Amino acid sequence: MKKEKRTKKDRPSIHAASTTKRTTVGFREGLLLLLIGIAIGTGYHVVTPSGLSWFGNTNPSVSLNAEGIEEIALDDVWSLYRQKEAVFLDARDPDTFWKGHIPGALNIPPPDAEHWIDDIRAFENDGKTIISYCDGVACPLGEELALNLREKGVQSVKVLINGWSRWRAAGHPEERLDNESS
Amino acid sequence: MNRRNVTKLLGHPAMILISRLLLGGIFLYAGIIKVADPHGFALAIRNYQLVPDGMVNVVALLLPWIEIVIAAGLILGVGIRGAALVSAFLLGAFALALAINLARGLDISCGCFSTAPSAGSINWLYLARDLSLLPMALHIYRFDRGMLAITGLASRGKTAMD
CATH class of the missing domain: 3.40.250.10 (Rhodanese-like domain)
Structure with missing residues (x-):
């Protein structure tokens, strides 16, 4: 079987693919961390009420x-x-x-x-x-x-x-x- | 120092670890201060006059925990890229809020690392401090390879046991 050889010309596409992967992973992890933060914050407020209501006193x-x-x-x-x-x-x-x-x-x-x-x-x-x-x-x-x-x-x-x-x-x-x- | 050397230096695992621990420590401290005084933080947010009244308390109750979670991610090495991305987004949002109110000339406290209403008024140094953290977040996002990440250590341990 003939092995494909990577040349210098291939580098930009490899770099672009790696950047896309990094961005995708970053967004996915970021979203997950946001959701975890929201879940813990909600849970903490339910367990230890601070007296601050969720939607506050606008008036x-x-x-x-x-x-x-x-x-x-x-x-x-x-x-x-x-x-x-x-x-x-x-x-x-x-x-x-x-x-x-x-x-x-x-x-x-x-x-x-x-x-x-x-x-x-x-x-x-x-x-x-x-x-x-x-x-x-x-x-x-x-x-x-x-x-x-x-x-x-x-x-x-x-x-x-x-x-x-x-x-x-x-x-x-x-x-x-x-x-x-x- | 040429571009290659700079990239090499920035990509050094120790440099990235320092950035992670510094940024994580800063977010952890800021989050804990705000969790301890949600009323003070709600007041600080309200004073910025950027968040709708009905959402002020929601932000005051949840934002500190988001800060703590991304701090934990950065320090422990869980979801590092995501934590760096959210950090950069938050720092950008804080900078924008500060800049708008500095331009408006409002005499309000920052609410960044103290929730006391008597804390010093915002000035351009607060904005500079915020913006100085942004490159750290981008550095981690761009170069991190998970040095001393808890997930990496766990999988290595598992491999060793196998």
């Missing part, structure tokens, strides 16, 4: 209304702040809180609500407006904190949606770890 005030918790406008918040008639509850984690928050705010992540319940009831009885906030329209912590407090009997709690960003954007005073207000 946070709608879900607040559904839960019966009132949203408060930034202008009203500012007015209450100036009159010292508001108690602010910052629902973010302590590290973020200490990098900057509304002056005088208490740092109460939602799971800690019960430790503060007596103090907050006392503020409510004094006629103060209780305002919880987080940062970003997607952050549900302010709402979660308000719900936790309401379950424990604090009825007047309101939520300032996207509170920290809006407060800063308005140029209102800030308080940080070094206790410097600006």
Whole structure:
């Protein structure tokens, strides 16, 4: 049987075939890895819910209304702040809180609500407006904190949606770890 | 150094392994940070104003795991070419998102290696950092031959046992 001899002329076609094979394999493996990532991500979210819903709150005030918790406008918040008639509850984690928050705010992540319940009831009885906030329209912590407090009997709690960003954007005073207000 | 030598150097198994471990390590770190704080990452994505509102959380919940899976692929040597291809695609997409928002002049945090809203604002260095990783992904895609790949080691072990 006559053996075919490969010449230099054959090289481009061999190279092209190898490139095509590499691309095909790459795309197939890439697609498989994407699917594995999506499957693990879905499974992880089902097993350990983060509180983030799949399709999110495109309009946070709608879900607040559904839960019966009132949203408060930034202008009203500012007015209450100036009159010292508001108690602010910052629902973010302590590290973020200490990098900057509304002056005088208490740092109460939602799971800690019960430790503060007596103090907050006392503020409510004094006629103060209780305002919880987080940062970003997607952050549900302010709402979660308000719900936790309401379950424990604090009825007047309101939520300032996207509170920290809006407060800063308005140029209102800030308080940080070094206790410097600006 | 002529073209042949450059190709030889780039094709050296140790060079490819270094690229794989570096890129894999970077994606692994970025993925873990985001899995730990899906709310923060969702906020970072929303701030880019490029993903439809209804899809922000889906991306925030799944993208970190895709990053972790391709990192595992690169480090362990499973589906290396696919992992390199997806890495290159993601890096390209991140670069585009950064470039659009830099051009818009938005003051937002990157959400790349930190999900805290207080993280530094994006600037052109973030884009340069992202683009500097792209050649690494293309290098792996073009030259990888599966050095220390877990699949290769397994099949070699099997052959030895036979």
